Amino acid sequence: xxxxxxxSFIGAPDTNPEVKPYWDACNESRLTLRKCGGCGKVHxxxxxxxxxxxxTDGNWINASGKGKIYSFSVMExxxxxxxxxxxxxxxxxxxxxxxxxTDFSKIKIGQDVKVVFxxxxxxxxxxxxxxx
Amino acid sequence: xxxxxxxxxxxxxxxxxxxxxxxxxxxxHAECAAGALADAGLTKDDVDGYFCAGDAPGMGPLSMVDxxxxxxxxxxxxxxxxxxYLMLVSHAAEAIAAGRCNVALITLAGRPxxxxxxxxxxxxxxxPAQPDMMFEYPYSPTVVNMYAMCAQRHMYEFxxxxxxxxxxxxxxxxxxxYNPHAMLRDxxxxxxxxxSPMVSTPLHRLDCCVIxxxxxxxxxxxxxxxxxxxxxxxxxxxxxxxxxxxxxxMVDLTYSGARYSGKMAFDxxxxxxxxxxxxxxYDSFTITVLMQLEDLGFAEKGQGGKFVQDGNLIxxxxxxxxxxxxxxxxxxxxxxxxGITKVIEAVRQLRGEAHPKVQVPxxxxxxxxxTGGSLGTRHGSATLIxxxx
Numbered sequence: 001x002x003x004x005x006x007x008s009f010i011g012a013p014d015t016n017p018e019v020k021p022y023w024d025a026c027n028e029s030r031l032t033l034r035k036c037g038g039c040g041k042v043h044x045x046x047x048x049x050x051x052x053x054x055x056t057d058g059n060w061i062n063a064s065g066k067g068k069i070y071s072f073s074v075m076e077x078x079x080x081x082x083x084x085x086x087x088x089x090x091x092x093x094x095x096x097x098x099x100x101x102t103d104f105s106k107i108k109i110g111q112d113v114k115v116v117f118x119x120x121x122x123x124x125x126x127x128x129x130x131x132x
Numbered sequence: 133x134x135x136x137x138x139x140x141x142x143x144x145x146x147x148x149x150x151x152x153x154x155x156x157x158x159x160x161h162a163e164c165a166a167g168a169l170a171d172a173g174l175t176k177d178d179v180d181g182y183f184c185a186g187d188a189p190g191m192g193p194l195s196m197v198d199x200x201x202x203x204x205x206x207x208x209x210x211x212x213x214x215x216x217y218l219m220l221v222s223h224a225a226e227a228i229a230a231g232r233c234n235v236a237l238i239t240l241a242g243r244p245x246x247x248x249x250x251x252x253x254x255x256x257x258x259x260p261a262q263p264d265m266m267f268e269y270p271y272s273p274t275v276v277n278m279y280a281m282c283a284q285r286h287m288y289e290f291x292x293x294x295x296x297x298x299x300x301x302x303x304x305x306x307x308x309x310y311n312p313h314a315m316l317r318d319x320x321x322x323x324x325x326x327x328s329p330m331v332s333t334p335l336h337r338l339d340c341c342v343i344x345x346x347x348x349x350x351x352x353x354x355x356x357x358x359x360x361x362x363x364x365x366x367x368x369x370x371x372x373x374x375x376x377x378x379x380x381x382m383v384d385l386t387y388s389g390a391r392y393s394g395k396m397a398f399d400x401x402x403x404x405x406x407x408x409x410x411x412x413x414y415d416s417f418t419i420t421v422l423m424q425l426e427d428l429g430f431a432e433k434g435q436g437g438k439f440v441q442d443g444n445l446i447x448x449x450x451x452x453x454x455x456x457x458x459x460x461x462x463x464x465x466x467x468x469x470x471g472i473t474k475v476i477e478a479v480r481q482l483r484g485e486a487h488p489k490v491q492v493p494x495x496x497x498x499x500x501x502x503t504g505g506s507l508g509t510r511h512g513s514a515t516l517i518x519x520x521x
Contacts, residue, residue: 011260044381045267051380075282084277093381
């Protein structure tokens with residue numbers, strides 16, 4: 001198990017109503033997504049307007065928190081090393097994240113992962129993924 | 133309206149410096165401008181259009197037009213990272229075709245080496261208003277780990293190997309040995325590349341471009357002006373541009389915007405990839421080159437690894453001589469934006485002014501392509517096709 005790097009958060013969800021519900025849910029250890037009431041599609045990162053049909057009739061849904069690694073890279077040059085990844089969620093969207101709490105040398109594309117929430121430097125919890 | 137033949141590249145200059153702690157960024161821009169004007173046989177007073185991108189200090193064209201004391205009637209500051217300068221050539225051609233200017237000056241300069249920017253290994257904090265920032269910055273996306281994820285996925289989908297990627301660096305280094313200004317002039321082997329320290333899997337140190345100070349400038353002019361000058365005629369015959377991003381979460385790292393910009397440029401020019409005698413391909417990393425070669429149509433999707441191996445990109449050896457100045461991998465990546473040097477070396481090839489050891493015989497058709505921003509998140513693509521008349 002590798003040492004966890006410091007997580008720096010940027011931005012102020014409290015003054016950003018478009019995405020505040022997402023970050024508030026993270027603080028309750030829930031991963032949420034935006035689902036469009038117009039075209040029915042789920043998108044990521046969350047927006048107040050659907051990037052597929054421009055409908056503003058969107059809703060927050062709870063994600064299962066399960067997904068598969070789409071791609072990854074172990075940043076060996078960093079100290080401590082960490083693993084950058086894209087994870088494709090069961091709901092169909094792919095999100096940038098880190099893979100944590102595992103032997104980085106054994107990570108594979110296609111591997112099943114589940115969400116976990118880590119504290120960042122501002123206290124805001126951030127979703128990351130670990131192998132199932 | 134087609135832009136084919138509506139503009140010529142009459143001046144091109146690459147600043148010889150690779151480390152400039154004693155010069156300002158504005159000064160480097162101006163020295164590049166002076167170099168391109170001297171190359172073309174034009175003067176500062178002939179310039180009536182000015183084009184720059186995000187590397188220009190201050191308020192872009194306002195600061196630089198004032199610093200150089202230009203009297204222009206058209207400016208453009210489209211910023212799409214390293215691909216900006218290829219796109220600006222097209223925008224200059226548009227402006228010339230529309231009668232908005234006759235002599236368009238494009239400049240780039242920067243000092244990331246002197247300023248000690250850890251370009252590839254540290255996440256860059258941006259403006260919190262950037263809509264993706266909160267959803268990416270906490271994960272520490274860097275230039276290199278985002279391109280590395282493209283390489284990882286390419287290897288997974290198509291069986292591409294580190295050794296195949298290494299051939300791209302081998303070709304660049306083979307060319308760089310003849311460039312006295314290149315930062316890295318030692319010829320390297322596939323083994324050297326794959327045995328160099330891992331930066332971010334699967335990219336090694338020698339899969340990455342250099343960090344250099346410097347700059348470059350181009351002069352794009354209307355046909356009548358180009359024909360009155362004493363330089364070989366380099367005509368812009370194909371233009372294409374495209375942004376690509378994460379598509380609302382439908383991320384696909386297997387292709388770049390070159391798929392669209394390349395097709396637009398080839399269609400406008402009325403030529404095909406196999407007609408190209410030379411190609412400048414953006415080489416921030418080896419994987420950047422491989423993906424662009426596929427997306428531009430030089431190789432089938434997934435076959436880029438086979439295409440680049442065994443020296444196929446080496447001038448005098450392979451079918452597609454590329455980056456004969458040594459490219460960003462060995463020569464120069466000024467301001468962390470390699471787009472302008474891609475156009476400059478293509479112009480040298482078309483004029484017959486590349487180093488004799490790497491000059492492509494009878495080089496009458498060349499392509500230059502750039503990727504700007506990050507291939508792993510959102511990037512700009514710009515393609516130019518040029519013909520020697």
